[in-house]
Amino acid sequence: MVSSSHEAMHRIFQEYPGLFSRVSEVLGISIGSPASATVMPTDLTENRPLERRVDTLLRIDMEDDGQSYLLAIEAQGKKDPEKPVSWMYYLSYLQAKYKLPPMLLVVCQDRATAEWAAQPYSVGHPQAPVLTLRPLVAGPHNMPVIKDVAEARKDLALATLAAITHAGDPDIDAILKTLSTALRDVPETVADxxxxxxxxxxxxxxxxxxxxxxxxxxxxxxxxxxSEEIRDEGRAEGRDEGRAEGIARSVLLLLGQAGVEVSDEARARILGCGDVETLSRWLLRAPTASSVEDVFAGK
Incomplete structure (x- = not known):
């Protein structure tokens, strides 16, 4: 079964096709700014009982020189010795079908998989390989750790992909808090x-x-x-009372994750607070708090 994280790692390029230009810069190459991008069919099946599908396929038309190329994006969750051969097939098929130069970007969420995917893979005699695969790979080993709100706001799509690729990073709480803060002043159509x-x-x-x-x-x-799902959960628990209790428990959860010791008195104060705005302020302070007093500071 395809996981939601697998879908997000490649679908973000469908939502923001220009994102690849910035990712390519992170990866050390300069592609330039696209004039347009078209989401193309991902079915690479031949007229045989053999089905092959790439995760996302985009046609990128460049702004500067008017050239076009195909960008195949694969979300890879683990090492798979069969994948390099499949990727070679995809690229050869795309070149033959569309007569456009194809590129391959592999997006990973763990360093080991990313480093495996980045290794050149050759087909043919070791002394005279006929084909060599060299995919571009984006993962926690080379995507930026964005913890500055101003930096995140400069490129929200890149900040989102960076957060996804760093899902297992020890600093993920700070990364997500940065992204959440950066979204507060943008239109809903962008934030949603x-x-x-x-x-x-x-x-x-x-x-x-x-x-x-x-x-x-x-x-x-x-x-x-x-947010609608969270809102529905709040209604089921009793509207404001349910929201307050849920946020209070989240405050305690985040304090626990941060290693902050919470006394019985402080726990009772948090759980007993029925004001959603106060609890929300405490929730924002919890990830970076070194003590319960830091959460209560300023009330």
């Missing part, structure tokens, strides 16, 4: 798909709950399907 793609990309990792907590802080801003 990013909220959803981030949630999908985090999958069932512990960071997914942290993202839900951040989305839940200000439901009046977030209008995405995820």
């Amino acid at each position: 798909p990013i909220v959803e793609l981030t949630a999908q990309g985090l999958g069932n990792r512990p960071a997914a709950q942290q993202w839900r907590n951040l989305v839940a802080v200000d439901l009046s801003f977030y209008k995405s399907a995820l």
